[in-house]
Amino acid sequence: MQNILSKISAFLIIFLAVLAEPTSAQDNNLTLAKADSLFQHQRYSDAFVLYEQLLVQDQHYSPQMLLKMAYIKEGLRDYTGAMYYLHLFYTKEPSRSTLKKMEELAQAHRLYGYEYSDLQFFKTQFSKHYMHILELMLLAAVITVTIMLFQWRRGFRFSSSFKAGFILYLLFILYYINFLNLGDAGIIKNNHVAIMSAPSAGADWITTATQGHKVPITGEQDIWYEIKWRGEKAYIRKSNLLELP
Known part of the structure; x- marks a missing residue:
């Protein structure tokens, strides 16, 4: 009897979750439409609150929404947020x-770390x-x-020759895994x-930095990030750095 009740309970939970998902998506679309309307009426601060709610809480966003959030932050002179x-x-x-x-914004406000190469x-x-x-490639190797x-x-x-070729193939897979590693960074x-x-x-104090600079993160220790500051190893408190995803 208990086994039957547990199965029924599990079925009801799954059923309710399936029903709730379209409702949640519909609510997010309504929130996004409201935020876009506020943005069009230049109520940027109110629009940003809704955009941030969609991004952080609901993980619901569009590329255009991110551009609007960057625009709002730039208008508020929050260059960390704009770059993020x-x-x-x-x-x-x-x-x-x-x-x-990003390069133009960095140059206009003398922000460091936004130089990009063709390889990147x-x-x-x-x-x-x-x-x-x-x-x-992994499937082929297996x-x-x-x-x-x-x-x-x-x-x-x-x-x-076959063994050597297969070893080279495995080494190439290892290289490939690390090839796209652009490294961690923060603003x-x-x-x-x-x-x-x-x-x-x-x-020893190296310098005092303002907001908006982008730095590579090379490690961490307790409350500190190890970073590269103008090519040299340095440290910054974690509370002062917004890590990029």
Whole structure:
């Protein structure tokens, strides 16, 4: 009897979840439409509150919404926020025009860290197909290993050139896994931020940075991030850095 009741309960939970999903999506669409209306009427602060709710709480957004959020933040002179949402947009819709916008904004406000190379642009474009290609290569490797084991048990011996070629293929997969690693980065989100030479408040002071600068993150220790500041190793408190996804 208890087993039957548990199955019925599980079925009801799944059924209610399925019913609730379209309702949630409809609510999100209504919220987005309301936010867009507020944006069109230049009620930017009110629109941003709804956009942020959709992005953070509901994980519901469109690329155009991210651009509008960046526009609002730029208008408020919150360049950390502007660059953050432009970066999110760029990860969804990579384009040179977005890179140019970030570079122009960085140059206009003397922000450091927004120089992009052709290789980085290529990696971002290629990342759309990264997982599919990796899955195919791993599947091919698994199938090859399975066939090799089957043949080996039957007494077949593979040539040295075949073994060397397969090892090179595996090494290429390892290279491919790391090829698109652009590294972690963050944007300084506060003004008057101390950049230190070591992860300690008593360490040597390097400089004081303002918000908006983008820095590579190379490690972390307690409440500190290890970063690269103008090519040199430095440290910044985690509370002062907005990590990019």
